[in-house]
Amino acid sequence: MSLAVCADVGSTWTKAAVVDLDGGVLVAAASAPTTVGTDVLRGLDAAVGLAGGADLPWYVCSSAGGGLRLAVVGYEPLVTAQAGRRVGLSAGANVVHVAAGRLGAAEVAALRAARPDVVLLVGGTDGGDAETLTHNATRLARARWRVPVVLAGNVDVRAGLHALLAAAGVPVSVADNVLPRIGVLAPGSARAAIREVFLRHVIGGKRLSRGGRFARLVRAATPDAVLTGVEVLADAVGGDLAVVDVGGATTDVYSVLTPDERDSGPGREVAGTLWRARTVEGDLGMRWSAPGVVRAAVEERLLGGDESDLLVSAAAARAADPGFLPAGDADRAVDRRIAGLAATVALRRHARGASTGERAGRDLRDVKLLVGSGGVLRHARVDDAVEVLAGVLADHAGGWALPRAARPVVDVDYVLAAGGLLAGEHPVAAAALLRRHLGTD
Numbered sequence: 001m002s003l004a005v006c007a008d009v010g011s012t013w014t015k016a017a018v019v020d021l022d023g024g025v026l027v028a029a030a031s032a033p034t035t036v037g038t039d040v041l042r043g044l045d046a047a048v049g050l051a052g053g054a055d056l057p058w059y060v061c062s063s064a065g066g067g068l069r070l071a072v073v074g075y076e077p078l079v080t081a082q083a084g085r086r087v088g089l090s091a092g093a094n095v096v097h098v099a100a101g102r103l104g105a106a107e108v109a110a111l112r113a114a115r116p117d118v119v120l121l122v123g124g125t126d127g128g129d130a131e132t133l134t135h136n137a138t139r140l141a142r143a144r145w146r147v148p149v150v151l152a153g154n155v156d157v158r159a160g161l162h163a164l165l166a167a168a169g170v171p172v173s174v175a176d177n178v179l180p181r182i183g184v185l186a187p188g189s190a191r192a193a194i195r196e197v198f199l200r201h202v203i204g205g206k207r208l209s210r211g212g213r214f215a216r217l218v219r220a221a222t223p224d225a226v227l228t229g230v231e232v233l234a235d236a237v238g239g240d241l242a243v244v245d246v247g248g249a250t251t252d253v254y255s256v257l258t259p260d261e262r263d264s265g266p267g268r269e270v271a272g273t274l275w276r277a278r279t280v281e282g283d284l285g286m287r288w289s290a291p292g293v294v295r296a297a298v299e300e301r302l303l304g305g306d307e308s309d310l311l312v313s314a315a316a317a318r319a320a321d322p323g324f325l326p327a328g329d330a331d332r333a334v335d336r337r338i339a340g341l342a343a344t345v346a347l348r349r350h351a352r353g354a355s356t357g358e359r360a361g362r363d364l365r366d367v368k369l370l371v372g373s374g375g376v377l378r379h380a381r382v383d384d385a386v387e388v389l390a391g392v393l394a395d396h397a398g399g400w401a402l403p404r405a406a407r408p409v410v411d412v413d414y415v416l417a418a419g420g421l422l423a424g425e426h427p428v429a430a431a432a433l434l435r436r437h438l439g440t441d
Helices: 040-051 080-090 105-113 131-142 155-167 188-205 213-217 222-237 290-299 305-320 329-352 382-393 416-422 427-438
Strands: 003-009 013-020 025-033 058-062 068-074 093-100 118-121 149-151 172-174 218-221 240-246 251-256 276-281 367-373 407-410
Touching (some): 003 040, 003 222, 003 416, 013 040, 013 416, 013 427, 025 040, 040 058, 058 213, 058 222, 058 416, 080 093, 149 188, 155 172, 172 188, 188 213, 188 218, 213 218, 218 222, 222 240, 222 276, 222 367, 222 416, 222 427, 240 329, 251 329, 290 305, 305 329, 329 382, 416 427
Parallel strands (some): 003 058, 068 093, 068 118, 118 149, 149 172, 240 367
Antiparallel strands (some): 003 013, 013 025, 240 251, 251 276
16 A cells, blocks of 8 residues: 655644555545644644654645735736736635736835735737836846746747846746737646745745745645646546635635637637636635625625624624634534635625636536535534535525536545645546545545
């Protein structure tokens, strides 16, 4: 039996899973509090030790310390800047700033104020406009910019701008154009470059651990690993699927759709369609962002009257004490209600295009599988967690086309991240693991 341990260092909990690589079988799992206040290796070592994986090969992802903060600088707000934003989200980043057009002193100041870990510098299709990209690269070089930059714009000027930035001391990496032609979104190369910068610069720079061991262990940002797992699962089950991950601070939605040849027609998206996408709702969460869930639910007409007043108070208490644990059935019921509202609003935004920037939204009608993730669902009774997802699938007033025949399932064993971590070196085991726990096996 060939075994490996997969671990996710989250902002609150560190989860570890031991996987049999021969059959894609989950052998053991454990979790421990993430020790951000001291050294994250303490919590990581504790979780791996509890799972019995200390002497095995380690595959680790991390979102501790706020994960990856990305800024996008592009040419037009609805074209390359939007394309860059979508690519950044797919790479597992929290997109904290988007700028479009020529950078001036005020725009550079706003970029600094956003405190990005990485800047994705894009602009112009291949053979198209080069002036804006050239201006912005020159501006960053003259500003003595020291945050890593991924240059993924017009190929005609890429080599020269790379040399310009490098000569000015800017840490710069090169990737293929994210929008080589109007309507064609090519995320792969930039996503890989952002991942590499995250591993090389960001993990160590957050000072989550003393020494270099943690930086050497981490292979991906957690959302990047999860999206890879979602992609593997979609390929394994052979159809469209969606994932809603309800966390303490954000609710993330992932969807994998079958490419539609009709997208190449006259009504296509000029910024391209990302068939494998992720969105992040920073105002929807179980603890830090619980008040945002209530506000959004009221705005979406999902709440009113006495229930709204009750949840306002409960959400405020949870935001004031992010470590809050439900003490009884009443608390757990409130948590499930908040989770259901967060998931519903997040899916609405994702499908309507409010989060992806797609004018026509995302067509989820053919989704076969809706996967729920996040501690509030994993720790609930299976029937209760599935009921939360069933409520999302019954959201007929949301202004989006519901999946016609989706099966709800909960990632109880937290295998999406593990499958994504294993996909590169052990694709057969990753697919088997995800099929067994979330698919049809």
